[in-house]
Amino acid sequence: MKRNLTCIICPRGCSLEVTIENGSATVTGNACPKGAQYGADECTHPTRTVTSTVRVANRTDVMVSVKTATPIPKDKMAQAMRQIRALRVDAPIAIGDVLAEDVCGAKLVATCPIQ
């Protein structure tokens, strides 16, 4: 099976061709090793980093931006969003603070400071 993909690792956006035979993937068109990894992963178990915001309970109209510290399975993005949306956190918050231990297998960390 062959699949044509665009690598999303960096803005260069290489056009990849991934061939899957007997469960192993061969990637061509990548300019770097990250592209080969992305191509193989995307065809076997695609993942994405999810970024969103969480309401800060002890501030008025203030959101803290967050991300999953590692990529999560692509098909779990909606589930992760439900979990993130239900969260409430209190300031002060520093960049990198863990706001939830397990969002679909990843830690949720703050990406901006709230005084």
Added chain:
Amino acid sequence: MTEHEIVIIGGGPAGMAAAVAAYDRGVKDVVLLDREAAPGGILRQCIHNGFGLHKLGRELTGPEYADVYRRQVEERGIRVYSETMVTKLTPDRVVVAQNRSGVLRIQAKAVILAMGCRERSRGALNICGTRPAGVYSAGTAQKLMNCEGYLVGRRVVILGSGDIGLIMARRMSLEGAKVEAVCELMPYSGGLTRNIVQCLEDFGIPLYLNTTVAEIHGARRVEGVTVAQVDENRNIRPETGRYIPCDTLLLSVGLIPENELTRDAGIPMDPVTGGALVDEMRQTAVPGIFACGNVLQVHDLVDYVSDEAELAGQGAAAYVQGMRRESQPLQTAAGEGVRYVLPQRVHPDADGDVSLFLRVKAPYGRVRFTVRAGDEVLATAVRLRAAPGEMEKLTVKHDKLAQAAGEITVSLEELQ
């Protein structure tokens, strides 16, 4: 009137990187004037990731990238005036600003313009129809969502496939809104391919090319839009009109460098970039006034904004320290297939290699870029593809430049 060596207008990524670079070149009296409550500029609302891969070697979100530079500014003790709006700049580098404490008048030895862009609005597009609530520029919707926590709509059509529109399509989908369509007037997207993949394809959002919004419907709130295809002259083909019910229309239809201060100061402008005409250190035609970042040319990647701002910061520091280049600069020009080249003039005795930034006029497959001065070839580069939405960078070696004479042109040819 107070005096400072370098005054920087704008505290976004360009202003912060310029401040740090100027300081590190030995000018310690640098002040940053910013109209927002905290420095960081537009990065504060860009909560998605993908920033910093080139410049910092790691993938960060916008607020994290901004924080890297905010810390550098803070560590150096560079004074930041927040909630301070610059209202006037004179050619002899007097900066007038206002904040809660009143009016500031500063005589600067050098000024760096880093005001960024604003978004093109509905008024610039002449879209027919009513004027209901629910029409937002994409960046405004982004700020409302990401900084203030308001979901601006539940059923959305997005006009314009630039990166901000694509990022907002994903963001609204993640928050549970239904994005019905992204319409693009041109036959190709203005955004990065990776954003088409991860923002549209991941969420099954259709992208309609050669398509625009012909009419907005709704009395108090948007009730729907009529989308229609356009012909090769970008005129609407009314017979292709199709009604899409929605409560929100987002416009991602281009950025306009915010150069009112620049023009009022009489600084010569480039009609194509919408920014000032500059040399390789980003000095405008008015001595001692520099420009960098999106106020100079609209960038795709903040990484290159930081690079450009460092040049401006170093240039401004050298100017304050009394360095003047005596050589006559060579003009640069856009040749075949190229829309613009920046910087617009280059000193042949510039320090080190000089990078030329450009955008192409249309999408191409494999191309070769050639930089010429007269008959002399200064540099060539082959790219697998080139697109108007992706800025190109070509580097001219120091020794080649030193011998160059005449106008420097950059052109492209398509390869098989």
